[in-house]
Amino acid sequence: MAVMRGLRCAVEGKVADTPNADLVVLAQAKSRVDQGVAHLAIAVVYPTYIRSVQFSRLPQELGSASLKFSVLTDADNATWHHGSVNEILAAFDARTM
DSSP states (O other), X not given: OEEETTEEEEEEEEETTSTTHHXXXXXXXXXXXXXXXXXXXXXXXXXXXXXXXXXXXXXXXXXXXXXXXXXXXXXXXXXXXXXXXXXXXXXXXXXHO
């Protein structure tokens, strides 16, 4: 959980090789918003290779990885996007402006 622009933001993630990763992570993110735990939530599906990345290299790899993500609020239908962490932040900004 993080507070960004005064809003509670939950991030839920799964690695792509998890069975039904996109459905599971979307349901978890949506439940954070529905339960009032967060004002908005970000569902992220990480690429499978992330599992084998050395911990010390994880920040660099995540920074350059192509991620599947959806930014959810209480009034949203989920829309999946692909992009880097920068695209996630841009989508977040678009929802909170």
